[in-house]
Amino acid sequence: MELKRKARLALTDIYGKERLKTSKEDRVCYAYDARNARCIPDAVVFPTSAEEISRTLALACELGFPVVPRGSGTGTTGGSVAVEGGVVLVTTLMDRIVEIDTDNFTAEVEPGVITGDFHKAVEAKGMFYPPDPSSAGVSTLGGNVAECAGGPRAVKYGVTRDYVLGVEAVLPTGEIVHTGVRTAKGVVGYDLTRLLVGSEGTLAVITRILLKLLPLPAATATLKVSFASMDEAAEAVTRIIASGTLPRCVEYMDEASISCAQSIADLDLPQGCRSILLIEVDGSASEVATSLEAVAGIVKGAGAMAVEEARDAHEAKRLWTVRKKVSPALYLFGPDKINEDIVVPRSAIPKMVKKIESLKKEYGLPMVSFGHAGDGNIHFNVMIDKKDPVQKLRADAVIDEIFDHTLALGGTLSGEHGVGITKREYIGKELGDKELEIMRGIKKLFDPKGILNPSKIF
């Protein structure tokens, strides 16, 4: 569907020529997210205010074209691509940190602020914003809110949802609304704030975000722990959490992930190491020392082959860089990646890892898993060549089995990536008919014309 002349003229009225892009070259740049499938929009606009977004959505309702909100496009489930064409609305020009309130530990930001820039800004003032998705250097806070981004620190600090106090948002019908409060507590009316968090840009375009901040921990320390088996690593995680020490990150890498990581940098691992944990603790200096000692004792008791503390911030950073580079390095195993982010109750990780091992043998496809062991969030990847129809069919069968097993273990199909378009066909495995009917009813209530980010989630 192409935009009508009337729509193009009206959009030019709002955005001028500078902030409305309609050339093919410009549109192709906004045809992808990290999922790597192509949906070319009819136009791309760059609003600088809620009012412009309001006018755009009112126009979309009137003339019937889709609008797809987008931050930096780092999502992995197609949430920000224009499946049905229409206008991609890019929020990156709305990138002001409006206020950092050092008395009340809150911040007010526009949606286009880069997550990593926000981390730096609040940390410079002695404050801390825990959500830290892998793409933090590029992703926007608006996108983080839309997807309810997580990351490794969730084991101790929770996810984006836990830090959003309120938002300003534009409804698909064009009205500007304000939800939530500026305070830690607030129970006046239904919780529209958390309804919008994680709604994947289908209910409203977020134009202002009120965030809760914490005091910046005085100290952190990182441990790299090697194990001869994934089972032992998983057992160590269970024992750490049960001990009452809550690290801020407990990341694991399986044998295949380690091979990938080794291809980037020498991890200096003992012979026979088949799994590693990266554990980060934080708090006051004395608390960190106590936690480190406790954790080291526990992992040794659980059979660790080697326990090494990063000697300094530089070495800790190197360890984390390696962990974050595993994902792109997976292309060693195949040209196409199917990337899932299932979650199981933490104690079920060994069962899940065993399942993955047996599927690997059964289907003969390269599979890699790593992720946030502390909260049971497994980034499970199948590497294939999509041009090979047999590989594609096998991969689909693997995903199906993995999803069924995840749900049987009491888990969920997505911890932080969302449904978007890639998990849409599976949503009925996790959610019942009535639950889906209610969600569709909410979508209809917010977006009676169905113009905002259509064909996503359900």
Add this chain to the structure above:
Amino acid sequence: MELKRKARLALTDIYGKERLKTSKEDRVCYAYDARNARCIPDAVVFPTSAEEISRTLALACELGFPVVPRGSGTGTTGGSVAVEGGVVLVTTLMDRIVEIDTDNFTAEVEPGVITGDFHKAVEAKGMFYPPDPSSAGVSTLGGNVAECAGGPRAVKYGVTRDYVLGVEAVLPTGEIVHTGVRTAKGVVGYDLTRLLVGSEGTLAVITRILLKLLPLPAATATLKVSFASMDEAAEAVTRIIASGTLPRCVEYMDEASISCAQSIADLDLPQGCRSILLIEVDGSASEVATSLEAVAGIVKGAGAMAVEEARDAHEAKRLWTVRKKVSPALYLFGPDKINEDIVVPRSAIPKMVKKIESLKKEYGLPMVSFGHAGDGNIHFNVMIDKKDPVQKLRADAVIDEIFDHTLALGGTLSGEHGVGITKREYIGKELGDKELEIMRGIKKLFDPKGILNPSKIF
């Protein structure tokens, strides 16, 4: 409106004679909550399963009678009283702690579990459920979820919303739904869980709750700090939070609250003390020692007259008992209490306290404030004799001014009590027309016949 014969027969079918109460004596017992206004229901039922609740709600839709869910009736805004008559559905027989999972730090409970019993059960296993409303000894977890209960520990640990992973609930139309996940992360579909938390029993009857738990802190310590003025106390709170030490509770009492508390027990305060802070820190033993020292230093710097640490658990408990008894002791000042739980950004507490002082002089009514200074949640009370129409009018004017001032300071009209019926007429001060329209639309979507807890919130 009385229940039709057909409805009574059908309810007898579901509940037998034992669990259906229709005598006036029985109905009067369920005509009140802590707000102290009388609404006698037509019948009271005591379900033992989601299926029975489902049948009851389907029947209510068919025959058109209201159903009002109720736990222990400790709410303060009329949320559990049958304003339009009908059936009060009491969940107290559904009081099983179904599971406490020590590996994954989760629990599954029925809605009728008493909050304090749950605290004891999880603490016996070395785990911790932070939400701790004043009524914890009596209130139910179902009621806590319906109202999004808070309490003093929210400053560090958040509120009920932050601990609810998922629920089983019966929709007003009778369908049983399951929302959320058993894991810390989960982003499949819209967040129906948080939509139900704090919805005051107007969207669904909660029949099962999945809760997140934390490791039980190894140590706690309580400080009682005396100040010559409320301003100094408030300044101390701001400095403590800004220092990076996050106590788990920071409670304050103003001069009038202190008088009340003194009437219960000698608080052993220095001459001229006009405000006290109760500060509780927790963590490992060493962390608690460090925090105590830091906090003591800060409050002295802010002008504290005296800083005393509770010498033992017994003394700490006594301090907290006094704090919790202030609310009932307020009846010293008048036969009727108007109890509000406004929240302002923490740093605005001195401004709010000054406003209260000036209103006291202006209107000549006894007013008392105390509450959760750490999160800006002020329990503000006006004591009157409602039979005196002049006092009643004055009190209404005071409340109006307090609410306007709260919102002007960036606050909210309720931190933990909810809207119910007592704040319904004020909700338009805080929420815009479009936001209310969306909320009413959600109510209609869940409850097309309007039979579940009608006349509440809006």
